[in-house]
Amino acid sequence: MSQDNIFREVDEELRSDRMRALWRRFxxxxxxxxxxxxxxxAVNEGWTWYHSNNAAQSSDELYAAFDAIDGGDLASAQNxxxxxxxxxxxxxxxxxxxxxxxxxxxxxxxxxxxxxxDALANSLSNIRLRELALVLGGTLMVDAGxxxxxxxxxxxxxxxxxxxxxxAREALxxxxxxxxxxxxxxxxxxxxxxDPLVQNSVRNRMGYYLAQLLAxxxxxxxxxxxAAATAIDEIVGGDEAPAAEPAPATEVAPATDAAPAAETPAxxxxxxxxxxxxxxx
Numbered sequence: 001m002s003q004d005n006i007f008r009e010v011d012e013e014l015r016s017d018r019m020r021a022l023w024r025r026f027x028x029x030x031x032x033x034x035x036x037x038x039x040x041x042a043v044n045e046g047w048t049w050y051h052s053n054n055a056a057q058s059s060d061e062l063y064a065a066f067d068a069i070d071g072g073d074l075a076s077a078q079n080x081x082x083x084x085x086x087x088x089x090x091x092x093x094x095x096x097x098x099x100x101x102x103x104x105x106x107x108x109x110x111x112x113x114x115x116x117x118d119a120l121a122n123s124l125s126n127i128r129l130r131e132l133a134l135v136l137g138g139t140l141m142v143d144a145g146x147x148x149x150x151x152x153x154x155x156x157x158x159x160x161x162x163x164x165x166x167x168a169r170e171a172l173x174x175x176x177x178x179x180x181x182x183x184x185x186x187x188x189x190x191x192x193x194x195d196p197l198v199q200n201s202v203r204n205r206m207g208y209y210l211a212q213l214l215a216x217x218x219x220x221x222x223x224x225x226x227a228a229a230t231a232i233d234e235i236v237g238g239d240e241a242p243a244a245e246p247a248p249a250t251e252v253a254p255a256t257d258a259a260p261a262a263e264t265p266a267x268x269x270x271x272x273x274x275x276x277x278x279x280x281x
Contacts, residue, residue: 058084058092065099074103094120094129101136110144113137121153128164131157135164139171142178150175158188166192166202173209182218186210 061084068077081103084096101116117137121130138153150171158168173188192198193206213219 055090055092058088058090061088062092062095062099065096069099069103069106074107078103094124098133098136101133105140110140114140114144118153131162131164135167135171138168138175142171142174147175147179147181158191166195166198170202170206177209177213182213186213186219189213 061080065077065080065084068074068080078100081096081100085093085100088096097116097120101113101120104110104113104116114137117133117140120133121137124130124133134153135157138150141149141153154168154171157164158172159165162168169188169192173185173192176182176185176188189206189209193203193210198206210219
């Protein structure tokens with residue numbers, strides 16, 4: 001038993017020596033990895049705080065610019081949006097660029113606004129934002145440009161499956177109507193009207209457009225156009241219904257009084273007949 005104890009103690013010492021040797025060999029790496037993990041967590045938390053703080057500040061600046069726009073101070077709004085475009089974080093600079101273009105349009109600087117939207121469409125990496133810029137620019141060109149100007153911007157967006165297809169088709173239809181291409185305008189409006197996902201407000205607007213085309217005799221009355229005209233009549237009728245409601249007068253009490261009066265001569269007439277019969281004899 002004593003020899004077993006001796007061998008066990010020697011074995012434990014050997015294992016202990018090996019562990020100490022391994023620790024001395026790999027301790028720097030273990031400690032270094034632990035330090036790196038701590039530093040990584042600290043940097044991530046710091047960056048998150050910094051980004052959140054900057055995003056909150058950019059959000060406040062953007063809403064301040066919106067308040068200036070609502071208050072009519074467009075010059076101050078443009079300055080604030082320009083500063084946000086340069087110093088903002090996240091997606092706020094892009095939002096500032098879109099809003100700057102909108103302010104230019106509101107100021108009547110349509111050419112500059114369209115140029116700003118075109119610049120966004122050519123520079124952004126997000127395809128949906130590029131298409132949004134194209135649709136906004138194309139909508140402005142309905143009044144300020146030609147059918148070709150509008151089609152070059154929204155033509156590629158006005159296709160099935162595109163989230164902005166109905167806005168693009170509406171702008172294209174209005175440009176076609178303005179250019180005198182009524183059949184194409186009708187097709188564009190009906191494409192929106194027949195979209196099962198279109199909002200009711202947009203559907204009603206398309207109905208007004210088609211009803212206008214029908215009223216002008218610009219297009220032949222077809223099923224979708226007739227349906228649109230019927231929908232417009234229902235909308236107008238529904239709006240006028242409350243005004244015509246005080247019509248319990250349709251039971252017209254005077255009419256009930258007039259009916260017996262009309263019956264009285266009827267009862268007198270037979271009497272007159274019976275009186276004339278003896279005379280005839």
